[in-house]
Amino acid sequence: MPTSLCVNSPDDAPVIRAETALHQHHSRPLARLTLWLLAGIALAFPAAATRAESRLPDVIEEISxxxxxxxxxxxxxxxxxxxxxxxxxxxxxxxxxxxxxxxxxxxxxxxxxxxxxxxxxxxxxxxxxxxxxxxxxxxxxxxxxFTTGSPLPAFRFAEPRRARPGLPIAFTGFPIGAVLGLYPVTHTGIIAGISPVAIPRGSARELTAEQVRLRRGAWDIYQLDAVAYPGNSGSPLYDVETGDLLGVINMVLVKRSREAALSDPSGISYAIPGAQIIRLLDQLRLSH
The missing domain is CATH 2.40.10.10 (Trypsin-like serine proteases)
Known part of the structure; x- marks a missing residue:
């Protein structure tokens, strides 16, 4: 209720106080309900993240x-x-x-x-x-x-709809080669975005041959909030909760096409979706 109604009207003061008390009486349960809902939401997201993080050591051991x-x-x-x-x-x-x-x-x-x-x-x-x-x-x-030696454990492919912005991910590979021996390293992050592989420039004259080729057969890539290094090229990108395969880390194709539009290329990492791997395996009539 506007406060101006009670400034010069002492006789109205009891009425205003009564209406204010009535408003407060009805608003308290709503306020309590809102607080409970906000608290529930706040607890849900950390709980989901904690579950994924607690699974990660087991998942790394399984996929290694x-x-x-x-x-x-x-x-x-x-x-x-x-x-x-x-x-x-x-x-x-x-x-x-x-x-x-x-x-x-x-x-x-x-x-x-x-x-x-x-x-x-x-x-x-x-x-x-x-x-x-x-x-x-x-x-x-x-x-x-390879045909010699014993077969190795294979990755399971994740459902395509599983990959979406915000999904916690990990990738395991050999970012510094074999300098310290054959020891894999795991990096974690999230899928930050899903977008076309090439960024169009201001005009056709500014497009590189690589970007023109990619625009003709546009396909999506995953942009990652995680740091990858040259030795990570070819590393599996997987769901931290299930270990299912989401894609493959790429540090060359995207850099020379997508980031060719940037005067100062970023340290953002990218991954090629698993759907492209499945397509290639189907062409070769290989199981996946």
Missing amino acids: PSVVGVGTFDRLRSPAAALLGTGFIVGDGRTVITNAHVVARPLSRTSNETYVIFIGRGEQGRSEPVQVLERDDEHDLAVLR
Whole structure:
């Protein structure tokens, strides 16, 4: 009630006080209900985050056998093994996914250099030769196969609708190569956004050839609130609560297309959605 009604009207004061008391009487239950609702919401989000965080150590332990190093082996070179990036196992346990740029370098024919995956941890690691079945340069994906040794545990693919902004994620790989041995490192964050892979520029004349190519077949990428490094290329992106595969970390394709529009490229990390991996595996008639 406006306070001006009682300024010069003493006779109205009892009425105003009565109406004010009545208003306060009815507003108290509503205020209490609002406080309870706000408290419930505040408690719900930390509880969900806490559940995911408490599961993370177990999830990392579960998915680690599915994460491998990708590199080359040349017995005439010192050191003979060179780690180039990260990969992970899908399907029947013999299919490896990584980035196409990780396996883009021509191999030496004179020394019988081969692509290999590195399995195991630390000094107990071993290598297995792999064949590059397919390279999809447009999406910077590569499919490798190994036939020696035993199959490895494979990732489960998450439902496509599971990936959305705000979802807590993690990725595991070898960000500093094998400097300290074959020890994987895990980084965490969230999916910060889902957007087209290339940012259009102000006019057609400002578009790079790479951006023109990508705009013709536009597809979405995940922008991550997490830090990845060059050795993380090919690392699996997964749900921290379930360990299900969401996509693959990429540090090259997006940088030279999406961030070509920026005068000062950011440290933002990106991932290629799992749907692109499934599409490629279906083309090769491989299980996933």
